[in-house]
Amino acid sequence: MSLRTGIQPVHRWVEQRAAETPDAVAVLADTDLNAVSRTYRELDESANRIAHWLRAKGVGAEDRVGVHLDRGLDLIAVLLGVFKAGAVYVPLDPHLPAARLAHVRADSAPAVTLTSGALPLDGALPVEALHAEWANFPATRPDVPYLGAAAAYVVYTSGSTGTPKGVVVPYEALATQLGWLCTRFGFGADDVVLHKTPLASDPSLWELLVPVMSGGRLVLAEPLNHGDPAYLLDVHDHYGVTACDFFPSLLRHFLAEPRAAERAAALSTVICGGEELNAELAARFAEVLPGAALYNLYGPTEATIAVTLHEVAPGAADPIPIGRPVPGTEILVLDPAGVPCPPGVTGELVIGGGQLARGYQGRPAQTAERFVPHPARAGERLYRTGDRARWRPDGVLDFLGRLDHQVKIRGHRVEPAEVEAALAARPEIAQALVVARPAPGGGHRLVAYLTRAAGAPELPVAALRRTLAGQLPPAMIPAVFVWLAEFPLTAVGKIDRAALPAPPG
Known part of the structure; x- marks a missing residue:
């Protein structure tokens, strides 16, 4: 655990599940509705071997590890192995353009990049083929100190200068968010969670990690099929998916598929984020899936996935709020002078608390511009989101768009x-x-x-x-x-x- 907060790191949750139910299925990778799987024991041992291999190569705290892998059994093992080694996960989605991948690699400067396919080489940064020498390393858990303030991952977002910028998120921020998700939604052994979000987007982390932290089953959607509502409905039907994350635009198409109510009958928890959720779509959801709960989450990459939550009640009217702050997060709505706005008055949404990112990779000026000193608490920071919001009298937040021209398209910040x-x-x-x-x-x-x-x-x-x-x-x-x-x-x-x-x- 972290000595500062007592927050248990993500990989320790998975180790506990492996100790409790070693032979239970942890992950299934789908191909045409046929799956290959790994048990919790197999997943934990694979991650341990990868961690030992990385440590033997001198990779440790603050060292970036580029992960150029598609969805598959190796992806989750590598992610956990990076965490067990105390290193930094840098997703390199194989389906991104070569120029963008080259920028991410050059900017993050990985100590090593793991790949199972072709990756354009730049002659300077080391690349290792998947499975290198892992089988020769111990399956026992490595003895690596957990440093909560150390970087856990770097995810690249759209940048105002015309190039993507890397957001550096520490281990404690990730553990705080994912631990809250596990407990708030009560995920457990009976849950089946679908991972389909593109790897370069931070919601992919909750999809990948929360099910195996909570002892459930993780189902990995086929690469490139994550935006096909007919395929996704087939997966829900075949595997009995109980929880899924949808961008509202994709949820709309999913609900319009024939027999959606019957074939997604196991679905009990739907999380929406990345785009504005409107009342018309919420009403359609309640009509098609009356037994499922719909949640509206809000959070920028700079504050680790989600910082507010709202459970959408049937009959909700526009605008659907983004809810209340999650535990350990402070939300302020400030006017241009930095003074808190009263309920009903629009201002800039500003975030504080334990989920803030460290800042932007190699961009101290931009970090200082967006991550500012907390005016009331010395040594703490606030993140200026650039989003417009207002408090309702009942203490929930309305999201009212951007202060600038930055937008979200199909869940991707652009x-x-x-x-x-x-x-x-x-x-x-x-x-x-x-x-x-x-x-x-x-x-x-x-x-x-x-x-x-x-x-x-x-x-x-x-x-x-x-x-x-x-x-x-x-x-x-x-x-x-x-x-x-x-x-x-x-x-x-x-x-x-x-x-x-x-x-x-």
Whole structure:
């Protein structure tokens, strides 16, 4: 345990489950509704061997370990092995563009990167093929001191400068969040949790770890099928999934699948986050799955997955609140002068407490800008989210969007400036402006407004998509491209976003 807080580290929870029920199935990896599995004993021993192997290579506290693996049995064993070694997990989703993976590797500088497939090499950072020499190392648990303040993982988010920035999260923050999730939702041996969130997004960590911390079963969705509602319903039906995390836009399609009520009958807990949840979708959920509970969670990557929770009651009206702070987290709503706002008054949502990230990898100026000293408690910090919120009289929070133009698309936080920078790099484009607009089927979509460089042709949409696909993940590629002769301007010469034409469709 941590000497400072008494919080039990994540891997110790899993070790206890392995001691209690060694032969119970811990994880199943799905392929066409056929699964390969590992028991708790096998999972724990695999993680131990990986940890011993990493330690033998000199990897320990604060050393980054790049994990370039798809969903599969090895992924969860490697993640736990990194934690048992006291090192730092850096997910490298194999389905991200090569340019983005190269940036993450260069910025995080892993001591070693583990892969089972092709990974573009840069000649400087070491890469190891999966399974290297693990089988030759002990299956016993390594004796590694637990340092709660040490970094546990680095996840990269969209950056306002046009390049992703790494958020460094310590072990204690992760243990606090996941321990709360285990106890708050009462997960146990009868639960089956589906992991389908892309690995570069921090909610993937709760999906991967909470079921094996609580003695349940983890089901790993097939790679690339995580966004297919028909496939997900097949998985729910086949494995009896009891808990799942959905972005609201995907939940809408999931509920619309034929026989969803019958085939997802085992589902008892649904967690929504990453996008705004509206009353119409909540009502549809209550109609299709009346026996399941729906929760609205809110939390930026910089505060470890989730910092507020709201259980959505049937008949809820818009706006659906994001709820109350989770234990150990402080939520403030501040006006521009840093003064707390009374109920009903909108301000910036600011977070304090034990779930704050350490800051941004190698970016001290940005860290100091967003992680500021706590005005009332010396030595503590607050994270300025840039989100607009207000307290209701009953003590719950309403989320009211962004102070800036940063948005969430299908659960992924997107900085339009990063998309704009990629578009503007084309010599044919003079200006690029990317905004979020309501999508016809619900949620939001990105719309790119473009002007041509002098004498340049108007590029076809296919060429624009190819340009971006080589640099950005799918959620950051605009759904619509609109060419304009010029951007509309305000009286003071700034681009008038309100005057931009509505996109087609």
